[in-house]
Amino acid sequence: MSAALPPPVPGLAEASARIAAGESPTALTEAALARIAALDGRLHAFVTLAADRALAAARRAEAEIRAGRRRGPLHGVPFALKDIYDAAGLPTTAHSRLRLGHVAEADSDATERLEAAGMVLLGKLSTHEFARGGPTDELPWPNARNPWNVEHFAGGSSSGSGVAVASGMVGLAMGSDTGGSIRLPAAYCGVVGLKPTYGRLSRHGVVPLSFGMDHTGPLTRTVEDCALAMQVLAGHDPRDPASAPVPPGDYLRELRAGVAGLRIGIAPRFNEEALLDAETSAALSAAAELLALLGAEIVEVRLPPRRVMDACLQVILLAEGFAIHQRDLRERPQDYGRVTRERLMVGAFVTGPHYVQAQRLRRMIAAEVDAVLAGCDAILCPDIAAAAPRVDAVDEGPFRRQHPLTGPFNATGHPALAVPAGFAANGLPLSVQLVGRNHDEAMLLRVAQAYEQAAGWMERRPPL
Amino acid sequence: MPQDLRAEFRACLARAGISVPPEREPAMYEAYLAYAELASVLDEPYPYAAEPAAVFTPAAPGAGRAAGRS
Numbered sequence: 422m423s424a425a426l427p428p429p430v431p432g433l434a435e436a437s438a439r440i441a442a443g444e445s446p447t448a449l450t451e452a453a454l455a456r457i458a459a460l461d462g463r464l465h466a467f468v469t470l471a472a473d474r475a476l477a478a479a480r481r482a483e484a485e486i487r488a489g490r491r492r493g494p495l496h497g498v499p500f501a502l503k504d505i506y507d508a509a510g511l512p513t514t515a516h517s518r519l520r521l522g523h524v525a526e527a528d529s530d531a532t533e534r535l536e537a538a539g540m541v542l543l544g545k546l547s548t549h550e551f552a553r554g555g556p557t558d559e560l561p562w563p564n565a566r567n568p569w570n571v572e573h574f575a576g577g578s579s580s581g582s583g584v585a586v587a588s589g590m591v592g593l594a595m596g597s598d599t600g601g602s603i604r605l606p607a608a609y610c611g612v613v614g615l616k617p618t619y620g621r622l623s624r625h626g627v628v629p630l631s632f633g634m635d636h637t638g639p640l641t642r643t644v645e646d647c648a649l650a651m652q653v654l655a656g657h658d659p660r661d662p663a664s665a666p667v668p669p670g671d672y673l674r675e676l677r678a679g680v681a682g683l684r685i686g687i688a689p690r691f692n693e694e695a696l697l698d699a700e701t702s703a704a705l706s707a708a709a710e711l712l713a714l715l716g717a718e719i720v721e722v723r724l725p726p727r728r729v730m731d732a733c734l735q736v737i738l739l740a741e742g743f744a745i746h747q748r749d750l751r752e753r754p755q756d757y758g759r760v761t762r763e764r765l766m767v768g769a770f771v772t773g774p775h776y777v778q779a780q781r782l783r784r785m786i787a788a789e790v791d792a793v794l795a796g797c798d799a800i801l802c803p804d805i806a807a808a809a810p811r812v813d814a815v816d817e818g819p820f821r822r823q824h825p826l827t828g829p830f831n832a833t834g835h836p837a838l839a840v841p842a843g844f845a846a847n848g849l850p851l852s853v854q855l856v857g858r859n860h861d862e863a864m865l866l867r868v869a870q871a872y873e874q875a876a877g878w879m880e881r882r883p884p885l
Numbered sequence: 886m887p888q889d890l891r892a893e894f895r896a897c898l899a900r901a902g903i904s905v906p907p908e909r910e911p912a913m914y915e916a917y918l919a920y921a922e923l924a925s926v927l928d929e930p931y932p933y934a935a936e937p938a939a940v941f942t943p944a945a946p947g948a949g950r951a952a953g954r955s
Binding site: 728732759784 | 894897898900901902903904905909912913915916917919920921923924926927928931935936937938939
């Protein structure tokens, strides 16, 4: 079977170089569609495949490039969207029965920017329902499966995004992250996932879960690919009230500047509270040692207590999610999957004073993390406590006992990036998280690039 | 006390206008208790100067005209 499997598509940098060298964007898109056709029956990454639209866009890109009108490095390169992003003419289902029959009339900001750069939209990707449910909900489409082992959790909620990139169906998949929904599937699927600073990327045209905590961002196979995507995605968008009127960085200029002389913070108490298993703990230590070998200075820092950061995130997320969904929860609760419905319903327990207190706390803990980052260039910490659990072992209760290690940086708004950090004995990926100063995604990418290139974990592919 | 909490739990659902099937009530009640325990950290007083992160920022003068309104 593997002999007949079409090869994985190249990442963004490689695809760009191949197009520059004369390779056909149409052929690249056809190769991606062939890979999807061969694998998606097992992995269920896609909810909507827009093959005809993609091929037409690829042919247009090819004609423009052949005519000497190449728009930029990503012209003619395929991408895909988590199915909460609008793309005019395609359904935005949010993977939910409640959205059956929906067709978007306009593009999300991300769709506009990526297509304006000449990228080719392949289709829409599986998500936990409304970016909130879990991997066992019974929904109109199957849940995405981890390509490293389909019996194990792919992470969520941007599950299809992680799966599509890890399995070589596409080089760039957009995700969203309200408590870790970019970084968790990136970590469990062994790819790079960036939650940029709150307000750095527009959320216009993206189905909301929590206005205060929602972030959009890319998942890619390599750090360089992530930087290439950010070059296109970043920018102010007045249609998003939270969009920051801050000029975007140059995410490529210092990508290869290395980490010599940089200060990387590690937070022992945060790590202890994370209850890491031995393999993840060893991977985190090894990552710190490798960064030190590359010339970084490792310094101890102290983050706010997890309990405080988790309370801030959860209260705001729950209240806002409930506010968005309350009418449907009253009138058609049976149309949600059980996990989604119950998790949204927990928002009914939030009081007004607690919501206000959480908003006040948010400003205080963000300032505390700002102060930590005044003394170091980035913080290295865990994003998962262990490799992906089996799907049947995932906590699918209404309120998780263990909150994700990613959530604190949704609460503070700081940019945070998941980067592969090795493999567990069972062959599943491990990952670490880098957290940076607001609007300094370039520094995060620089540190991650140095680590990735020295560690070399991205060379390994899922055994498909 | 546990009886009071269960009454409070049911009141929250009733006030929100949502219902939970009887077989799922134990799981939702457990979630309520876990949520309440986590949120209790927010009961401590903060300084008056601690403003919410989501304070409303009015548009700058001229923003409406820039958006094309007449």
